[in-house]
Amino acid sequence: xxxVEQDPGPFNVPEGATVAFNCTYxxxxxxxxxxxxxxCRKEPKLLMSVYSxxxxxxxxxxxxxxxxxxISLLIRDSKLSDSATYLCVVRTLSSGSARQxxxxxxxxxxxxx
Amino acid sequence: xxxxxxxPRHLVMGMTNKKSLKCEQHxxxxxxxxxxxxxxxxxxxxxxxxxxxxxxxxSVPSRFSPECPNSSHLFLHLHTLQPEDSALYLCxxxxxxxxxxxFGPGTRLTVL
Numbered sequence: 038x039x040x041v042e043q044d045p046g047p048f049n050v051p052e053g054a055t056v057a058f059n060c061t062y063x064x065x066x067x068x069x070x071x072x073x074x075x076x077c078r079k080e081p082k083l084l085m086s087v088y089s090x091x092x093x094x095x096x097x098x099x100x101x102x103x104x105x106x107x108i109s110l111l112i113r114d115s116k117l118s119d120s121a122t123y124l125c126v127v128r129t130l131s132s133g134s135a136r137q138x139x140x141x142x143x144x145x146x147x148x149x150x
Numbered sequence: 151x152x153x154x155x156x157x158p159r160h161l162v163m164g165m166t167n168k169k170s171l172k173c174e175q176h177x178x179x180x181x182x183x184x185x186x187x188x189x190x191x192x193x194x195x196x197x198x199x200x201x202x203x204x205x206x207x208x209s210v211p212s213r214f215s216p217e218c219p220n221s222s223h224l225f226l227h228l229h230t231l232q233p234e235d236s237a238l239y240l241c242x243x244x245x246x247x248x249x250x251x252x253f254g255p256g257t258r259l260t261v262l
Contacts, residue, residue: 039192041192045190069249071249071250079255080240080253080254080255080256081193081240081253082253083250083251086249124192124193128249137195137198137205138195138249138251139192139195140192140193141192142190142191142192143192
């Protein structure tokens with residue numbers, strides 16, 4: 038089983054649509070959660086952290102369900118510029134590096150005019 | 151954005167060549183990382199360097215050799231690579247008390 042699992046998509050949605058991405062993680066000891074965004078042929082960039090109480094940043098809302106080991110990202114009023122791959126990222130303090138992040142394979146989003 | 155730079159941006163090499171990838175961070179961070187990103191696969195952590203530790207992913211073949219001369223520079227030395235090593239190699243950095251990692255633009259490597 039993958040440590041961090043995402044639906045690869047692609048998600049093709051019209052401008053203005055609301056779209057949701059889901060992510061599950063396998064290690065219940067995971068402590069920190071993030072969404073990164075990666076544009077085509079570019080490097081990943083932090084989009085937002087995910088907090089237990091849920092958090093919102095403009096059109097983006099992230100939710101965490103520790104009991105189900107599930108993370109979500111909701112994008113409202115999609116813009117063309119939202120087209121990218123969205124990476125679910127988890128940090129687990131293990132015998133490895135305390136800084137180690139585990140990435141999902143990403144969900145590809147294309148917003149259509 | 152020039153916080154983390156990588157050179158070269160593109161590299162084509164034969165299986166018998168030796169080359170090095172370079173990463174430099176201008177953010178004053180004290181930890182640096184090498185990741186490998188293959189098509190349709192998640193980013194795979196290869197190496198971590200910080201003042202306190204060096205961590206290696208045990209699945210990384212010995213034909214990849216990291217070097218971190220100081221907290222701002224990181225190298226990845228490559229020798230006798232295989233075609234399946236073709237991928238995007240990303241460098242990242244972070245600061246001790248923060249989790250966020252900042253990535254460089256990557257080196258797209260093709261092994262013939």
